[in-house]
Amino acid sequence: MKHLTDIEFVNLVDGGEGLAADRRRHLETCESCNRHAEALRDALREAQIDRAPEPSPLFWTYFSARVSDAIRHETPVAAFSVGGWRRHPFAEWAIAASIAVVVMVAVVWRATLHAPMPGALSATVTTVSPAPQAADASNAQPAADDVEADEAWAVVRSAAEGLRWEDAHAIGISAGPGAAEGLALELTADERAELARLLDGEMKRSGA
């Protein structure tokens, strides 16, 4: 007959469901299982020796006041939490749509304000576009404009500033596989050039 399993040992030592009748019969005759069960009981008794010291009764009053004070400085959960937003039926779509609109407006605005960079596109564009017209990875990269001074990009950054990745991901704003490439393929050449320039500048700014 098979020895007791891990779960059966726990049921035996730690209470709970107990053992089936045939397993109890095995235990009555199996010295190895009895030895193991006793070892587990010893370990349990040892663990139970360590009783955590109880803080002073005054501590609890102080602690709850301390937490209450910390909460007071938090944004009220009902007003601004993403959890609160999620209760609204269209909130998730509204957030996703507004961020998408802001990004596209920024890209189009930049493309219409500035002429596209002639000739040398960065290596980033060559990985996004399958057949860039004037791509020449061997050319030196053009000097990027100061992205910090770019108003459109500032709009995009400020819109996304308060949004944590975890919150965005929790409400469904996340890129699926191939999403970035798919979106880039739908852009015009001017828009792709502009996107590449913005990404380049952002990477340089963050030191990547």
Added chain:
Amino acid sequence: MDRTLDRLWAGAEPRPGWKVSVTPDAAESEAGSADLTAASDPDLVSACLAGRREAFDVIVERHQRQVYHLCYRFVGNHEEASDLAQDVFLRSYRALGGFKGTSAFATWLYRIGVNVCLNRMSAKGKTPRLGTLETVDPVDTRAERADARLLRGERAAEVRAAIAQLPNKQRATLILRVYHELPHEQIAGILGSSVGAVKANFFHALANLRKRLQPDASSPS
């Protein structure tokens, strides 16, 4: 006196430019707090989300002991345990909108607590910094001899150090089962495991604990 004032107020006519506002008196505020004290955890969460921050104070008072002791088991000293416990409550407050009520609130809170503790352990290393005996010893030591008390304290320190060396899930399972006496089903909900996995973890936790405390003895694993 009160009736005199009532008659005076009843007879008073508001003058142009007066602004009349009604503020709840102390009795009314106390009544509001009393109904929160008796409210269930889900009702307190709803009240908090509706704007009544004092509802979260009741939640803290109700669960602070469990949260503190959970944190204490992971870090081993009072100062870090109280900091960590405050962190647990802050995170739970921020995530309150995400409490769906599919599990008990205590289970949800324990889940946050375990994650916060395990993250802190990962950041700082597993070995807890054991605190001094400045807090109240729960065991009545008046009848205990000094040498027995010393031995008990030393053995408890060994046990705590051995538990600190366990893998995360085994450690969390053992803490929740032995020191918080939670049923296996609730532990499964807290750790996101099945009941079978919880029992298996508990088995291995005890076996490993035995191995560390008595390395020469035979071990079940």
